[in-house]
Amino acid sequence: MTALRFEILAKDGAARSGLIEMKRGTVPTPAFMPVGTAATVKAMLPESVAETGAGIVLGNTYHLMLRPGAERIARLGGLHRFMNWPWPILTDSGGFQVMSLSSLREIGEEGVRFRSHIDGSEHFLSPERAMEIQRLLGSDIRMVLDECAPYPSTQAAIETSLALSMRWARRSKAAFGEQEDHACFGIVQGGIYPHLRRRSAEELVSIGFDGYAVGGLAVGEGQAAMFDTLDATLSHLPHDRPRYLMGVGKPDDIVGAALRGIDMFDCVLPTRSGRNGQAFTWKGPLNLRNARHADDDSPLDGACSCPACKSYSRAYLHHVVKAGEIVASMLLTWHNLTFFQDLMRTFREAVTNRMAAPFAARFLADYRASEHANGDG
Amino acid sequence: MTALRFEILAKDGAARSGLIEMKRGTVPTPAFMPVGTAATVKAMLPESVAETGAGIVLGNTYHLMLRPGAERIARLGGLHRFMNWPWPILTDSGGFQVMSLSSLREIGEEGVRFRSHIDGSEHFLSPERAMEIQRLLGSDIRMVLDECAPYPSTQAAIETSLALSMRWARRSKAAFGEQEDHACFGIVQGGIYPHLRRRSAEELVSIGFDGYAVGGLAVGEGQAAMFDTLDATLSHLPHDRPRYLMGVGKPDDIVGAALRGIDMFDCVLPTRSGRNGQAFTWKGPLNLRNARHADDDSPLDGACSCPACKSYSRAYLHHVVKAGEIVASMLLTWHNLTFFQDLMRTFREAVTNRMAAPFAARFLADYRASEHANGDG
Numbered sequence: 001m002t003a004l005r006f007e008i009l010a011k012d013g014a015a016r017s018g019l020i021e022m023k024r025g026t027v028p029t030p031a032f033m034p035v036g037t038a039a040t041v042k043a044m045l046p047e048s049v050a051e052t053g054a055g056i057v058l059g060n061t062y063h064l065m066l067r068p069g070a071e072r073i074a075r076l077g078g079l080h081r082f083m084n085w086p087w088p089i090l091t092d093s094g095g096f097q098v099m100s101l102s103s104l105r106e107i108g109e110e111g112v113r114f115r116s117h118i119d120g121s122e123h124f125l126s127p128e129r130a131m132e133i134q135r136l137l138g139s140d141i142r143m144v145l146d147e148c149a150p151y152p153s154t155q156a157a158i159e160t161s162l163a164l165s166m167r168w169a170r171r172s173k174a175a176f177g178e179q180e181d182h183a184c185f186g187i188v189q190g191g192i193y194p195h196l197r198r199r200s201a202e203e204l205v206s207i208g209f210d211g212y213a214v215g216g217l218a219v220g221e222g223q224a225a226m227f228d229t230l231d232a233t234l235s236h237l238p239h240d241r242p243r244y245l246m247g248v249g250k251p252d253d254i255v256g257a258a259l260r261g262i263d264m265f266d267c268v269l270p271t272r273s274g275r276n277g278q279a280f281t282w283k284g285p286l287n288l289r290n291a292r293h294a295d296d297d298s299p300l301d302g303a304c305s306c307p308a309c310k311s312y313s314r315a316y317l318h319h320v321v322k323a324g325e326i327v328a329s330m331l332l333t334w335h336n337l338t339f340f341q342d343l344m345r346t347f348r349e350a351v352t353n354r355m356a357a358p359f360a361a362r363f364l365a366d367y368r369a370s371e372h373a374n375g376d377g
Numbered sequence: 378m379t380a381l382r383f384e385i386l387a388k389d390g391a392a393r394s395g396l397i398e399m400k401r402g403t404v405p406t407p408a409f410m411p412v413g414t415a416a417t418v419k420a421m422l423p424e425s426v427a428e429t430g431a432g433i434v435l436g437n438t439y440h441l442m443l444r445p446g447a448e449r450i451a452r453l454g455g456l457h458r459f460m461n462w463p464w465p466i467l468t469d470s471g472g473f474q475v476m477s478l479s480s481l482r483e484i485g486e487e488g489v490r491f492r493s494h495i496d497g498s499e500h501f502l503s504p505e506r507a508m509e510i511q512r513l514l515g516s517d518i519r520m521v522l523d524e525c526a527p528y529p530s531t532q533a534a535i536e537t538s539l540a541l542s543m544r545w546a547r548r549s550k551a552a553f554g555e556q557e558d559h560a561c562f563g564i565v566q567g568g569i570y571p572h573l574r575r576r577s578a579e580e581l582v583s584i585g586f587d588g589y590a591v592g593g594l595a596v597g598e599g600q601a602a603m604f605d606t607l608d609a610t611l612s613h614l615p616h617d618r619p620r621y622l623m624g625v626g627k628p629d630d631i632v633g634a635a636l637r638g639i640d641m642f643d644c645v646l647p648t649r650s651g652r653n654g655q656a657f658t659w660k661g662p663l664n665l666r667n668a669r670h671a672d673d674d675s676p677l678d679g680a681c682s683c684p685a686c687k688s689y690s691r692a693y694l695h696h697v698v699k700a701g702e703i704v705a706s707m708l709l710t711w712h713n714l715t716f717f718q719d720l721m722r723t724f725r726e727a728v729t730n731r732m733a734a735p736f737a738a739r740f741l742a743d744y745r746a747s748e749h750a751n752g753d754g
Contacts, residue, residue: 042703076672
C-alpha cells in the first residue's frame with residue numbers, strides 16, 4: 001500500500017518518462033519542482049505557477065518551522081490551503097537549510113540544535129520532529145532528515161555522516177509510519193564515493209520508501225563527478241520507484257541527470273535568477289541587465305508562451321530590471337519557470353520518441369554555444 | 378474639435394458621474410488612475426490593473442525621460458506598446474517630480490534645469506520639451522508644465538509662481554497645438570488663495586483646454602483647506618470639461634472632492650501602501666504587519682473580489698508581509714487598486730441614484746470609526 005503510484009510510460013536507455021499519481025494530482029516525470037520556500041514561489045501567484053506547467057512545488061521545512069510555524073499552518077488548515085496551492089507539495093526535512101542558513105549548530109545522535117537565522121531563537125530538529133513538522137504542513141511527499149556533509153570531506157567523515165543519516169532515515173520512516181495519502185522518500189548520501197552510495201542505497205531500500213532521493217550533490221563537486229556518482233547510485237535503486245535529485249539544477253545538469261534516470265528535480269535557480277535579471281533560453285542564459293538589450297524590440301524568446309515573451313520586448317525587460325521594478329522579477333521568474341517546464345516536457349517527449357540522447361546532445365550544443373556567443377551567461 | 382469627449386450622465390449637487398471617451402477607451406468618471414511611474418504600475422501586470430476596473434493609468438514624464446528616455450520609448454513604438462497597456466494613459470509634465478526628486482534645480486523663465494536623482498546627469502525641461510516628451514511617449518492626455526510652489530508659501534510667492542505657471546501653460550498649449558487623437562489639460566494653481574485660484578482658472582479657460590486639473594493641493598494644507606480651495610476653484614471651471622485633482626489621494630479625500638465635482642484622481646497611495654503592508658477596506662485601513670493578524674483565518678475583506686481576498690487569509694498576508702515576500706506587494710497592491718476602483722464605482726452609482734451625499738456620510742462614518750477601532754491605520 002503506497003500513497004504514490006509511479007507509472008513508467010516510456011524508457012530510452014536509462015531515461016524514463018512516467019507519471020507520479022497522488023491524491024492531489026498527477027505529475028508527469030521527469031518533473032521540475034519550483035521552490036516555494038516560505039509558502040510562496042517567490043514573485044509568482046500559485047495559479048501562474050500552475051500555468052507554467054508545474055504540477056508540484058517544494059516547501060522548505062526549515063523556513064516554515066521558523067516562520068510562520070508548523071503548528072500555526074496546521075491550525076490554519078495546512079500548507080496547501082495556506083498558500084493557495086491545491087496540488088501536490090513535497091517538503092524537505094529542513095536538514096539542508098539548518099546546515100547552510102542557521103548558526104550555532106550542534107549535531108548529536110538525537111538530532112540537531114540550532115539558532116534561527118531570523119531572530120536567533122533556539123530550535124531542535126530530530127528525525128521525529130522533522131516528520132511531525134511535515135505532517136503538520138500536510139505535504140504529499142515527505143523527506144527523511146539527513147545530514148548533508150560538506151564538500152570536500154574525507155571518506156572517513158562521509159562514512160560517519162552517512163551512518164548517522166541512515167540511522168536517522170530509519171527513525172524518520174518509523175515516525176512516518178504507514179500512510180495512505182502521503183509518501184515518504186529516503187535520501188541516498190555517501191559523497192562521491194561509489195561504495196558508500198551503494199551502501200546507502202541498499203540500506204534505504206531495505207527500510208523501504210515510496211521514492212528515493214539523491215542528496216549531497218551539486219555542492220561543488222562539479223558536473224562530471226555528479227554524473228559519475230549518479231551512475232554509481234541509480235543502479236542500486238529500484239526501477240519502479242521515483243528518483244529525485246535534490247537541489248539540481250542548471251538546465252544542462254538536469255538534462256544529463258534525466259538521461260541517467262532521474263525523475264524529479266528542484267532548484268531555486270529559475271526563481272532566484274529571475275529576480276536577478278537572468279533569463280534562461282534554449283540558446284543559453286541571457287542577462288537582461290546588459291546594455292545591448294536597451295533598444296532591442298524583439299521578444300526574449302519568440303517561441304515561448306509566457307507573458308514576458310508574448311507581451312514585452314527585451315528593451316522593456318532591460319528597463320524594468322535596471323529600474324529595480326518588481327514587475328521584472330515577476331516577468332522573468334514566470335519566463336524561467338516556463339522554460340524549465342518546457343525543457344522537462346520536451347525531454348519527456350524525447351524519451352517517448354526514443355530520442356533522449358540525440359535531444360540531449362542537440363540541447364547542450366545549442367545551449368552552450370550561445371552561452372559564449374551572448375557573452376552574458 | 379477635441380480628442381476627448383466628456384459626457385455627464387448624472388448629477389447630484391456638485392457631484393457628477395460621466396464618461397471620458399478617447400480613441401483608446403472610455404473611462405467612467407469619477408475615475409481613479411493608478412500610477413505607472415516608470416512604465417509599470419508597481420507589482421502589477423497591466424492585465425491585472427485592468428481587471429481591478431481601471432481604464433486609464435498615469436505615466437510620469439520625469440521618470441520616463443530619465444530612464445529609459447522618451448526618444449527610446451518612441452523608437453520602441455510608444456509607451457502603450459512598451460508597457461503593454463493598450464488603454465488610455467495620462468502623463469504628467471514632469472514638473473512636480475523635478476521639484477520633489479531632482480537636485481540642483483534652477484528655475485528660469487525658459488524652464489527648469491535639474492540633475493537626475495538616478496545618475497546626476499543634467500537635464501532641461503521647458504513647456505515645449507515637456508509637451509515633446511509626452512508626444513514621444515504617445516500619451517492620450519498630456520499635462521502643461523507648471524511650477525508647484527511649496528506649502529506654505531506667502532501670497533506674493535504664490536502669485537509670482539502662478540504667473541510663471543500661466544505663461545508656461547500658454548506655451549505648453551501652443552507647443553501641443555491642435556490634435557485629433559490627444560488631449561491637453563491645463564493646471565490651476567494659486568495655493569490656498571481663492572482669488573488666485575479664480576484668476577488661474579479664468580486664464581486657463583481663456584487659453585482653452587480639453588480638461589482642467591487642480592494642482593498644488595494635498596501638499597500639507599490639510600483636508601479642510603483643500604476642500605475650501607476646491608470650492609473656490611471649481612465654480613470657475615467649465616462644467617462640460619473633466620476636472621482632475623492631481624495627486625489625491627486618501628479615500629476620504631477622494632470622496633469629499635468627488636462630492637465637490639472632481640472627475641479624475643491619481644495617487645501612489647494604493648500601490649505604495651500595498652508594498653508597505655497596508656490594506657484599504659471599507660472599515661478603514663489595516664496594517665497587515667500587526668501581530669493580531671498572525672492566526673486570523675478570515676479574508677481581508679469578505680466582499681472583495683480580488684485574489685488577495687478570494688484565496689488567502691489575513692494570516693497568510695501577515696506572514697508574507699513579515700517575510701518580505703514579493704507576493705505580499707503583489708496581493709496587497711491588487712487589493713488596494715481593487716478597493717479604490719470599487720470606491721469610485723460605488724460613488725458613481727450613488728450619483729446616479731442621487732444619493733451622493735448620504736453615501737459619502739455613511740462611507741466616512743464607517744471608514745473613520747473603524748480606523749480608530751482597528752488601531753493600526
